[in-house]
Amino acid sequence: xxxxxxxxxxxxxxxxxxxxxxxxxxxxxxxxxxxxQSLQVSRLIVMGDLFDAWVGPAHQAAxxxxxxxxxxxxxxxxxVAVNVLQGNRDFLLGESxxxxxxxxxxxxxxxxxxxxxxxxxxxxxxxxxxxDLPYQRLRRLTHSRLVQRWGPRLPLFLSGRIAKRMRRxxxxxxxxxxxxxxxxxxxxGAERLRQARAHVLVCGHVHRSRDCELGEAGRWLxxxxxxxxxxxxxxxxxxxxxxxVSSDGFSGAxxxx
Ligand SMILES: [Mn+2]
Numbered sequence: 001x002x003x004x005x006x007x008x009x010x011x012x013x014x015x016x017x018x019x020x021x022x023x024x025x026x027x028x029x030x031x032x033x034x035x036x037q038s039l040q041v042s043r044l045i046v047m048g049d050l051f052d053a054w055v056g057p058a059h060q061a062a063x064x065x066x067x068x069x070x071x072x073x074x075x076x077x078x079x080v081a082v083n084v085l086q087g088n089r090d091f092l093l094g095e096s097x098x099x100x101x102x103x104x105x106x107x108x109x110x111x112x113x114x115x116x117x118x119x120x121x122x123x124x125x126x127x128x129x130x131x132d133l134p135y136q137r138l139r140r141l142t143h144s145r146l147v148q149r150w151g152p153r154l155p156l157f158l159s160g161r162i163a164k165r166m167r168r169x170x171x172x173x174x175x176x177x178x179x180x181x182x183x184x185x186x187x188x189g190a191e192r193l194r195q196a197r198a199h200v201l202v203c204g205h206v207h208r209s210r211d212c213e214l215g216e217a218g219r220w221l222x223x224x225x226x227x228x229x230x231x232x233x234x235x236x237x238x239x240x241x242x243x244x245v246s247s248d249g250f251s252g253a254x255x256x257x
Contacts, residue, residue, distance in 0.1 A: 004196065007083065009112040009120065014039060014250050015234035015242075017047025017124070017204030018225035020089065022064060023054070029064035033071035038251035044080055045112075047204035047223060048087025048124030053167060055159035056092055056152030060100065072101035085109055087205065088126040088166055091142045092151045092159065107143060111196050115238045119198035125205025125222070128189050132182040135169060142166065190217035200242055202234055211244050 021029050036044070050068070051059065059065055072082045082103035086093050093105050109123040129135060141147060142162065151159055184206055193201050199218040209231035210222040221244055224232040231244040 004109050004111050004121075005106060006111045006113060007081075009043065009114050009236055011042040011238065012040075013043040013045060013112070013236040014041045014247075015045045015047060015122070015202060015223065015236065016226050016232060016247055017085075017223050018049045018087070018207055018228075019046070020049055020052040020225065021068065022052055023059040023062035024064055026063045026067060029067040033067050033074075035247065035251065036071040036075055039075070039080065041250060042080060044075060044082050045110075045122060046082070046084045047122065047202065048085040048126075049089045049204065050084060050087070050093070051090040053163045054090035054092050055156060055163050056154070057096070058156050060096060069097070069101040072103045076102035083110065085122060085124050086143075087124045088139070088142075088169075089163075091166070092148070092163075094148065094152055096152060107148060111198060112236070114236070118200075119196060120200045120202060120236065120242060121193055121196040121198035122202050123192065125184055125203035128184045128192070128203065129182060130185050130188040135182070138166070138169070184222075186214055186220075189220055190214045193217040202242065209244055
């Protein structure tokens, strides 16, 4: 396990995930852009699966993606840092997206350090389904240096096939009640917290919010998918513990606590 990148969380941060935007759907992507325009924070972290599928240039040129990139550039102009984790659907998001969106992409998650030194671990969540061995084998492939480097440069028919396979697996996972075997594993979460020397683990991926303790290891926050549940965001500020909130609460005037 390589060390994860570390970023400083000094002021207010908004965390969302699992937007599953269709790169060709200008309406939904435009509505996301409107949401970002009223965002009053200094950092936005997207927990992965920003897009429902992503195979590189063909998706980046699509009209919806262009709106998302524009939204991220506008945030950068307002000094809002944008950090995007790869999900299991958009695992080929990379350098070209970073350049076009003035943002940073994190393939394996990241560690945020609060002003008081406390560490928060951000993982998409699919890496914690450790008992689903066929999936983890596929994930090792999609996150391999070879696929990460050459995937976006592959002809569309090839990368499209990989994306389709990933989509099929995760659609099944969300649609069916997973067997305990295939679910996100608490023990894996606790282990990753210990490795990262963090006290809070934030995940997306499962689309059902959760705020619980991971035994002695710390606290575990899982977000609802964006706009698909009441707790589809996490607010992190310097003074308070991270909290599950509604993404609607970030717009306009600062919230009265
Ligand atoms: Mn996912």
